[in-house]
Amino acid sequence: MGIDLSIIWFVIIVFATLMYIVMDGFDLGIGILFPTTRDADDRDVMVNSVAPVWDGNETWLVLGGAALFGAFPLAYAVIIDALTIPLTLMLIGLIxxxxxxxxxxxxxxxxxxxxxxxxxxxxxxxxxxxxxxVGAVINGFEVTNRAYSGGPFDWFTLFNLFCGVGLTVAYALLGATWLVMKSENPLQARMRQVSKQLLVVLLLVIAAISLWTPLAHPAIAERWFSLPNLFFLLPVPVLVVVLSGWAWKKLNDTESHNAPFVLTLGLIFLGFSGLGISIWPYIIPPSITLWQAAAPPQSQGFMLVGALLIIPIILVYTFWSYYVFRGKVQHGEGYH
Structure with a gap:
């Protein structure tokens, strides 16, 4: 039985995307949380907590985009064409x-x-x-003769905009729990309170999207609620409830510094898993699978050699940078 290069590349892209969401998520969350803090010194601590790692975090976005372009060119072409406006706005925001x-x-x-x-x-x-x-990917794209056939504003829907708000809440929670881990005293205490508020809002967002998606897409409803799938997939929502309760308990424990962030990462992973379960095996929902969108095996194999060399290097320097800059950030120290 041969190696399915399309599956391998799909796993690589999913891994790169998840790494980006986790790592760039909390430093984007720092910016989202800036309005909650007026004190200039506290703002410096917030920025200094991510200063050594923020630009390296975006490596995963570049890797994921390049992998999509090389391994699944049809998916890349459709997504870029369909989502030109929001992707351009994203790049402007990152700049x-x-x-x-x-x-x-x-x-x-x-x-x-x-x-x-x-x-x-x-x-x-x-x-x-x-x-x-993310919302647009869940909703799917109109494709005719292997080309995007929808309009430039098809992404502008209430569901997609709600997903935008939802991800903003998720990143803000990541940022707040990161600051619980990295800061001290009044700033840390404030971020504990902010984290609890954001956790409640995030749970409401997850519940809303979990109901909205199957109601709008019968195929997704069948994926989640038909038997025996229901029994296999039930651990996902159950774990969301368990991790949320655990995170709430740890946020109330002033001796717990790292656990809220780790548990929030767990919630983000479960949300990402739910997305994957909903759309699998379509890389361009609702009609084109990852095999139909794949590049020739020769191209995927050639790229895989480079990926297997570069990904371990990225992982090593990422781990090393986080290890070197571990611990609390003090006032008056950091990035200058």
């Missing part, structure tokens, strides 16, 4: 976030508020746009 990140440390006190606003706006725009893209 503003990145420039503001660098410039706010060099700015004079008179100009720093401008860069703080750019940091907030860029973070929210990038996150919201990513959520819209």
């Amino acid at each position: 503003f976030r990145g420039v503001a990140f660098e410039f706010r440390f060099k700015a004079t006190p008179a100009h720093r508020p401008f860069w703080d606003k750019a940091f907030i706006g860029g973070s929210i725009l990038a996150t919201f746009s990513q959520g819209v893209v």
Whole structure:
């Protein structure tokens, strides 16, 4: 039995996407949370907590996009064509976030508020746009003769916009629990309270999307609620409830610093798993599978050699950077 290169590349793309959501999610969350903190020193601590790692986190976005282009060119072409506007807005948001990140440390006190606003706006725009893209993938794309045949604004639907809001809440929760882990004293106490509020909102968002999606898409409803699938997939919502309750308990425990962030990562993983279960095996829902969208095996095999060399290197330097900059961030230290 031969190796299915399409499955291998699908796993690589899913892994890269999940790594991006987890890692860039909490530093985008820092920008989303900036309005909750007015104190300049606390804002510096928030930014310094991600300063050594934020630009490296975006490596996974580049890897995922390049892998999609090379391994599944049809999917890349359809998605880029269908989602040109939200993807462009996402890139604009990431540019503003990145420039503001660098410039706010060099700015004079008179100009720093401008860069703080750019940091907030860029973070929210990038996150919201990513959520819209996720919603659009769930809704699917019109494809005729292997080309996108819908309109430039088909992504502009209530469900997709709601997904944008939902991802903004998820990233904000990631950022808040990251700060519970990385900060101390009043800032940490404030982020504990913010995390509890965001956790409740996120659960409401998950519940709404979990009901909305099967109601709007009978095929997804059949995937989740037909037997015996219901029994196999039931652990996903059950684990969401269990991890949420556990996270709430740890947020109330002032001695617990790392657990809320780890448990939030678990919630994000379960949400991502739910998305995968809903659309599998379609890489362009609702009609084109990953095998139909795949590049020739020769191309996938050639790319795989490079991927197997570069991914371990990325993992090693990512682990090393997080290890070197582990621990709490103090006032007056960090990125300058």
